[in-house]
Amino acid sequence: MAEVPVLDVSGLASPDPLARRAVAAALGAACRGRGFFLVTGHGIPEALRAGLFTAARAVFALPAEKKAALSIRRSPHNRGWVALAEERLAAGQAPDVKEAFNIGLDFAPDHPEVMAGAPFRGVNLWPDLLGFRTATLAWFNAAWDLGRLLHRGFALDLGLAETFFEDKLDTPLATLRLLRYPGGGDPALPGAGEHTDYGNVTVLATDGVAGLEVKRRGGGWEDVPQIPGTLVCNIGDCLMRWSNGVYASTPHRVRMPARERFSAAFFLDPNPDAVVAALPGTGIPRWPATTGAAYLKERLDATYAHRG
Numbered sequence: 001m002a003e004v005p006v007l008d009v010s011g012l013a014s015p016d017p018l019a020r021r022a023v024a025a026a027l028g029a030a031c032r033g034r035g036f037f038l039v040t041g042h043g044i045p046e047a048l049r050a051g052l053f054t055a056a057r058a059v060f061a062l063p064a065e066k067k068a069a070l071s072i073r074r075s076p077h078n079r080g081w082v083a084l085a086e087e088r089l090a091a092g093q094a095p096d097v098k099e100a101f102n103i104g105l106d107f108a109p110d111h112p113e114v115m116a117g118a119p120f121r122g123v124n125l126w127p128d129l130l131g132f133r134t135a136t137l138a139w140f141n142a143a144w145d146l147g148r149l150l151h152r153g154f155a156l157d158l159g160l161a162e163t164f165f166e167d168k169l170d171t172p173l174a175t176l177r178l179l180r181y182p183g184g185g186d187p188a189l190p191g192a193g194e195h196t197d198y199g200n201v202t203v204l205a206t207d208g209v210a211g212l213e214v215k216r217r218g219g220g221w222e223d224v225p226q227i228p229g230t231l232v233c234n235i236g237d238c239l240m241r242w243s244n245g246v247y248a249s250t251p252h253r254v255r256m257p258a259r260e261r262f263s264a265a266f267f268l269d270p271n272p273d274a275v276v277a278a279l280p281g282t283g284i285p286r287w288p289a290t291t292g293a294a295y296l297k298e299r300l301d302a303t304y305a306h307r308g
């Protein structure tokens with residue numbers, strides 16, 4: 001299996017349909033094969049990335065009691081702080097040696113869906129840190145835009161109308177997850193255990209410290225190269241299912257890094273009411289139809305059940 005490809009996606013925003021198709025074909029090949037690719041030409045300014053990592057460092061540096069006040073255990077909506085070793089992504093393994101901070105779509109407390117208690121529709125838990133909200137939401141929105149742009153390419157590659165996913169990703173169950181791996185520990189312990197992502201596509205920024213590994217089809221692990229300015233993207237289980245297995249969601253993990261490592265994963269899951277059923281032209285459905293919200297709930301419930 002070839003290594004993780006590097007794709008310039010700028011052509012997806014071109015007015016020239018041939019340029020868009022060329023990128024879509026390359027994207028499609030990566031999604032059908034490796035399920036992972038590095039993206040250049042995404043157009044997200046470096047300043048946004050720098051601001052994101054400044055915010056991430058600041059929130060994890062808060063005293064434990066400040067972070068505990070923002071614990072994900074206080075949010076029924078998958079938002080807030082996950083403590084070191086609170087989560088294990090690979091069932092039956094040691095817990096992950098990482099901490100995390102989740103941010104979702106930024107609803108006001110009086111938003112109708114929040115008032116109605118809709119699943120995952122809650123307020124974010126904001127730390128008392130100047131600039132944190134602005135920096136993280138700027139990244140959230142940029143990654144969301146990139147995710148939607150990628151979906152125009154996926155749609156073209158899958159023989160659908162280019163805008164097919166647009167109204168299924170306009171109020172998505174998206175999560176920006178800031179991650180800190182303290183590193184330097186027992187190399188036998190996982191930074192993040194082997195898993196596949198749950199959503200459609202993940203857009204990942206790292207601080208350049210190595211650690212992310214993708215499983216090879218034939219077994220064994222491949223390092224994802226750290227190329228400055230690129231973003232790591234991968235297909236999640238929801239899009240694998242939606243594409244009826246045409247696209248691959250590939251297991252990956254983070255090994256114990258040699259030193260402290262920060263990353264930020266943006267998980268783009270579809271709108272809660274989006275119907276996730278085998279796309280036209282993909283053959284006999286391999287999975288029953290579901291919805292964005294039902295699928296995410298199923299996966300998160302399983303993850304929480306695995307907690308020690």
Ligand SMILES: O=C(O)CCC(=O)C(=O)O
Nearest residue numbers: 179192197212254263265
């Ligand atoms: O930190 C990373 O590089 C990847 C994290 C990851 O795979 C995840 O949180 O789903």
Ligand SMILES: [Fe+2]
Nearest residue numbers: 195196197252
């Ligand atoms: Fe992941």
